[in-house]
Amino acid sequence: MPRPRSIRLGVILPAAGTILLLYLLYIRSRIVVPDTNIPVREHFNDDEDPTVFEPPMASIRHSVIRGDDAAWTNDENTTWYSVGRHPNRGECWTYEDRFSAYKDPSPVMSAAISDNNNVNKSKRAVLLRMGSNQEWGEQFTLHARALVLEAGYLGKYDIVILTHLEMDDGAKATWMQRVPEELRPLVQTFTSKQVREWLPRSAKFKSIFDQNHLVVQMFMAQNPKYEFVYSVEADARLIGRWDVFLDDIDLEYAYHRKLKAPDQEMPAIPDLVTFESLRRPRDAWPWLEKECVEHFQGIENIRASLGIVWGWSRRMTDEMTRLNEKGINCYFEYFAPSTAYQQNLTTFFYQHPLYCPRTTPSSRNTMKKEQLGKNDPRSVQHEKVAVGCTYYFVNPHSQPFWEQWYHTPAACRPPALIHPVKGNFWN
Numbered sequence: 001m002p003r004p005r006s007i008r009l010g011v012i013l014p015a016a017g018t019i020l021l022l023y024l025l026y027i028r029s030r031i032v033v034p035d036t037n038i039p040v041r042e043h044f045n046d047d048e049d050p051t052v053f054e055p056p057m058a059s060i061r062h063s064v065i066r067g068d069d070a071a072w073t074n075d076e077n078t079t080w081y082s083v084g085r086h087p088n089r090g091e092c093w094t095y096e097d098r099f100s101a102y103k104d105p106s107p108v109m110s111a112a113i114s115d116n117n118n119v120n121k122s123k124r125a126v127l128l129r130m131g132s133n134q135e136w137g138e139q140f141t142l143h144a145r146a147l148v149l150e151a152g153y154l155g156k157y158d159i160v161i162l163t164h165l166e167m168d169d170g171a172k173a174t175w176m177q178r179v180p181e182e183l184r185p186l187v188q189t190f191t192s193k194q195v196r197e198w199l200p201r202s203a204k205f206k207s208i209f210d211q212n213h214l215v216v217q218m219f220m221a222q223n224p225k226y227e228f229v230y231s232v233e234a235d236a237r238l239i240g241r242w243d244v245f246l247d248d249i250d251l252e253y254a255y256h257r258k259l260k261a262p263d264q265e266m267p268a269i270p271d272l273v274t275f276e277s278l279r280r281p282r283d284a285w286p287w288l289e290k291e292c293v294e295h296f297q298g299i300e301n302i303r304a305s306l307g308i309v310w311g312w313s314r315r316m317t318d319e320m321t322r323l324n325e326k327g328i329n330c331y332f333e334y335f336a337p338s339t340a341y342q343q344n345l346t347t348f349f350y351q352h353p354l355y356c357p358r359t360t361p362s363s364r365n366t367m368k369k370e371q372l373g374k375n376d377p378r379s380v381q382h383e384k385v386a387v388g389c390t391y392y393f394v395n396p397h398s399q400p401f402w403e404q405w406y407h408t409p410a411a412c413r414p415p416a417l418i419h420p421v422k423g424n425f426w427n
């Protein structure tokens, strides 16, 4: 009698071994080893004064993305997937790569920070927005110095640390002691009362929280030399360099502008730059205000987007002030995009890479091309648009993405605009 059982085992065991071996070889072949670890410390630009600082560089370079959409992060515990648009650079930054250049500023570097806005040639500024709850801990200080030296010194933007402080002069002076000395000359403060007094009488004032746009409008009205500003909330972060990121936005907008349709008018600088795709809010969105919906002639003409980082042209802020004069003042996440939509201004959505611990984003873009503003770029690849995860209104993904990076020296991160990073330790 044959002994089928043992015969079967005798065939199966070696076969299983072969399959396992092939599987392991297959896995290995799918893991693309990073090309090199280049200790890059080349000068960014010979024209720049090399004594100020060596601009940071990512130490790990690789082919941009693995075939399975997993991003290079060298994490022990979490695989981070690129969702939506893939990163456009094969860089992976360790926390050390990103921030070590800013740990011990030399006197000449501190002076470059303090003097950033005295050059007085820039027509563009970045407003770093915060309130009195800002702790100014060590990690936030590194972030603020990076912003000034990269967007300011290298990128030639003015940087204003625009701070909402409801305090008397004594308390304000005490608060200012928190700010590292070299950054203090960049701080400008305001109170709710000042905003209310600046606002045309006809418009209703709710609060800075609800109407964050007023701070930007007031800043533009009081600083006529600027033609464009970015506003950046204090709990947003950037992995990769600010000057590179801001240049990429300009380059991409210029590309879309070349491809505009014959009936479109797109100015040299866009009117509203947004980092989350526009959406038409649902009917029951609690932030909608009756008089605003009426003004924009129905919810189908309302556009909204996350207002953490936005770019504003003077045309944009002036248009909103004109509406204020007519008595219209709406919640900030839809006031600017709806105004741009109604007035045929150009809203440019810049899709930056997003990362998730799964292969799906938090939500999908739902707008169709026909629902964009008349003069908005149409060549954005909408099928690749994703929403959420590392740039979202809540932090279940942004926080671990940032914290695991900090706590694991070998971990690295691809370029990313991150929001929010919460907590006193980080802020």
Ligand SMILES: *[C@@H]1O[C@H](CO)[C@@H](O)[C@H](O)[C@H]1NC(C)=O
Residues within 6 Å of the ligand: 076, 077, 404, 407, 408
């Ligand atoms: C990974 O997970 C283990 C077990 O949960 C934990 O002990 C370890 O600290 C984690 N490592 C990192 C870098 O988060």
Ligand SMILES: *[C@@H]1O[C@H](CO)[C@@H](O)[C@H](O)[C@H]1NC(C)=O
Residues within 6 Å of the ligand: 118, 119, 120, 225
């Ligand atoms: C900057 O320019 C403004 C007007 O454009 C001028 O009033 C001001 O004095 C200038 N500041 C410096 C430091 O040059």
Ligand SMILES: *[C@@H]1O[C@H](CO)[C@@H](O)[C@H](O)[C@H]1NC(C)=O
Residues within 6 Å of the ligand: 342, 343, 344, 374
């Ligand atoms: C915006 O463009 C549309 C379509 O061309 C036009 O009907 C409308 O009058 C324009 N609105 C403004 C405020 O220019």
